[in-house]
Amino acid sequence: MNITGKSAAPGVVLGSIYIYNKKFIIPKESFLNRDERQSHLDRYLLIKEQAKTELEELKISLQKIDPAKAEIFGAHQEIVDDITINEEIPARILSDLWSGDWAIFQVYETIITVLKQTADSLISERSDDFDDVRALLLRLWYGQKNERLSSLKDPVIIAAYDLKPSDTASFDKNKVLAILTETGGVTSHSAIIAKSYGIPAILGIEGLLSLVKQGQQAAVNATEGTVILDPKDDIVTEYNIKNKDFLRDREEAFTYMDKEGLTSCGVKIDIGINLSDCDSENDLKNYVDMAGLFRTEFLFLGRNTLPSEEEQFISYKKVLENYGQKPFVLRTLDIGADKLLSCMDNKSDESPFSTNRGIRFCFNNPGIFKTQIRAALRASVYGNLWLMLPMISSLDCIRKAKKLISDVCLELEKEGIPVALFKTGIMIEVPSIALISAFAAKEVDFASIGSNDLCQYVCAADRADSADAGYYQSYHPAMFHLIKEVTGSFLQEGKPISICGELGSDPLVVPVLIGLGLRKLSMGGASIAPVKRTIASLTIEKAQQIAQEVLQLQTAAQIEEYQKNR
Ligand code: PEP
Ligand code: MG
Numbered sequence: 001m002n003i004t005g006k007s008a009a010p011g012v013v014l015g016s017i018y019i020y021n022k023k024f025i026i027p028k029e030s031f032l033n034r035d036e037r038q039s040h041l042d043r044y045l046l047i048k049e050q051a052k053t054e055l056e057e058l059k060i061s062l063q064k065i066d067p068a069k070a071e072i073f074g075a076h077q078e079i080v081d082d083i084t085i086n087e088e089i090p091a092r093i094l095s096d097l098w099s100g101d102w103a104i105f106q107v108y109e110t111i112i113t114v115l116k117q118t119a120d121s122l123i124s125e126r127s128d129d130f131d132d133v134r135a136l137l138l139r140l141w142y143g144q145k146n147e148r149l150s151s152l153k154d155p156v157i158i159a160a161y162d163l164k165p166s167d168t169a170s171f172d173k174n175k176v177l178a179i180l181t182e183t184g185g186v187t188s189h190s191a192i193i194a195k196s197y198g199i200p201a202i203l204g205i206e207g208l209l210s211l212v213k214q215g216q217q218a219a220v221n222a223t224e225g226t227v228i229l230d231p232k233d234d235i236v237t238e239y240n241i242k243n244k245d246f247l248r249d250r251e252e253a254f255t256y257m258d259k260e261g262l263t264s265c266g267v268k269i270d271i272g273i274n275l276s277d278c279d280s281e282n283d284l285k286n287y288v289d290m291a292g293l294f295r296t297e298f299l300f301l302g303r304n305t306l307p308s309e310e311e312q313f314i315s316y317k318k319v320l321e322n323y324g325q326k327p328f329v330l331r332t333l334d335i336g337a338d339k340l341l342s343c344m345d346n347k348s349d350e351s352p353f354s355t356n357r358g359i360r361f362c363f364n365n366p367g368i369f370k371t372q373i374r375a376a377l378r379a380s381v382y383g384n385l386w387l388m389l390p391m392i393s394s395l396d397c398i399r400k401a402k403k404l405i406s407d408v409c410l411e412l413e414k415e416g417i418p419v420a421l422f423k424t425g426i427m428i429e430v431p432s433i434a435l436i437s438a439f440a441a442k443e444v445d446f447a448s449i450g451s452n453d454l455c456q457y458v459c460a461a462d463r464a465d466s467a468d469a470g471y472y473q474s475y476h477p478a479m480f481h482l483i484k485e486v487t488g489s490f491l492q493e494g495k496p497i498s499i500c501g502e503l504g505s506d507p508l509v510v511p512v513l514i515g516l517g518l519r520k521l522s523m524g525g526a527s528i529a530p531v532k533r534t535i536a537s538l539t540i541e542k543a544q545q546i547a548q549e550v551l552q553l554q555t556a557a558q559i560e561e562y563q564k565n566r
Helices: 034-063 065-081 083-094 100-117 126-141 189-197 233-252 282-286 311-323 357-363 366-382 395-414 429-433 435-444 452-457 477-492 508-515 525-536 538-551 556-565
Strands: 002-004 006-009 012-020 156-160 176-181 202-203 217-221 224-230 270-275 292-296 325-330 384-389 423-428 444-450 498-500 520-523
Touching: 006 189, 006 477, 012 176, 012 233, 034 065, 034 083, 034 126, 065 423, 100 126, 176 217, 202 538, 217 233, 217 395, 233 525, 270 282, 270 525, 282 311, 282 525, 292 311, 292 520, 311 325, 311 366, 311 384, 311 423, 325 423, 357 366, 357 477, 366 384, 366 395, 384 395, 384 444, 395 423, 395 435, 423 429, 423 435, 429 435, 429 452, 429 477, 435 444, 435 477, 444 477, 452 477, 477 498, 477 538, 477 556, 508 525, 508 538, 520 525, 538 556
Parallel strands: 012 156, 156 176, 176 202, 270 292, 270 520, 292 325, 325 384, 384 423, 423 444, 444 498, 498 520
Antiparallel strands: 002 224, 006 202, 012 217, 217 224
16 A cells, blocks of 8 residues: 655655554543442552553663653652542542543543642642643553653654654654654654654655554655555565665765865855754764754753753753854744643644744743743853844844843843853744844844744745645745845845755755855754755856746746756
8 A cells, every 4th residue: 555745854764663642542431330340440450550660660761861851750650659549549430330441530630620720830730740640541551552752672664643842852763764644744843853863754644543553564765755555575675775775875975974065166155953952963063063053942842840040051061062162053942833841831832833932932931031041141151152032023022032131141240150252143934024134134143044934934834734735835936035135134244144944954955045145054964964965066156046047936836846957
């Protein structure tokens, strides 16, 4: 059987399917015969012990690498043993004849509801812990497998409805051959993570989870967006050859890794890396001129408490030291949309198209913003800090954010804490600021074009929603006209301008960007070598000619066609 979706990261692999389906199980209300009561009670007591063992294993495995997360699992063990719960569940089974799963669901539900209604946020946040423990107990009740990607044993092709940054935060990239999802556009965060790890990915596969089976063999051509289930021998042979060709091409591109980003006419293009955490891809720093985007969200995601100033300071210090005097663009918290905090009730903002995110979320939560800025500025003395503000839409936003930053500077000065010279810049990802980039360029030290979000707001199409895919057009002519405008504005002011969205690593688009005047491109680690290879094959004159031709084209399809055939 053949299935198709959108190619989000290239590659060809063969392997077995691992279905990652974390959908929460809601049991049906059901009642027991009197003689079934004891077996349900015994089963509850048994899974309770299994839950504690599982939590203990998790706690131990995390104690060294992430003590904060290990602590969470310790708290979950206490919930499993909670006295009230353990009086209530047996009572409901024995006296009210509730089935075990219904009793678990309802008893926890009562507690979760009460906690959620508490005004004290520290207490209401605890409802998430009870929710997690309930999900664990019900999973064990139904005998379902542990759905943590961190515990993958053999390399597999992950098939999921969706992958959120909190899912991918913990997985071992060597255990993931390919990613297939039902949802997700090509610039969704799951796509970005897959691409930066060099994992082949196909997103937006309609009905995927009803088409595949656990352990089923699959041949994935993520370059073309096709999957063949249960491939016959001839397909296996063909895909083995394709896989070798792909790896050979990747190796050939890799020979450019340690070269500079130089055009064949000798013009230097600065290459940056986009980082989504503190530890991975450390080894790549020698191959780039800057860290062009450090997404700080990883520190905040998948946990029930906010990271403290000290915790953030330690992380920022580590990465700043790592990059030495190379510019290090630390983007302030871009939470909201498809990156939600477990510890805050902003679930209503879950649409990637949501606009309560980035700097706006920070303005609404100034305490969180100030803590982050304090941590970043304290770390500034360890490297070359460029602070970058996401979701800026007006000069008012720039001024308000700069005022908050300067308040923090004064506060630190009063406390005698040293702060090194740093730059303040913005992401250009909202059309309103792109259109007045000439004004914005006078107010900030630098900018970076966030083409992923810029495209979703320019085209009015959700970047993570596969249903909108026809409208989300990365090659929309408006994108290239805007990029030209923004680049011109910043160059005019003599201020650094880069691109850190996915367009900046698209080999078809790189010549256009250079032709439009960009000299700084930042991208995921896996794109560095191929982009350097593309740059090496280019002269500025040729790039300018390509850009001029693209600017004359009127539709995304025409631009794509032109790029593929030139
Ligand atoms: C962008 O929007 O282009 C960008 C780089 O930021 P993110 O993908 O993290 O939203
Ligand atoms: Mg963005």
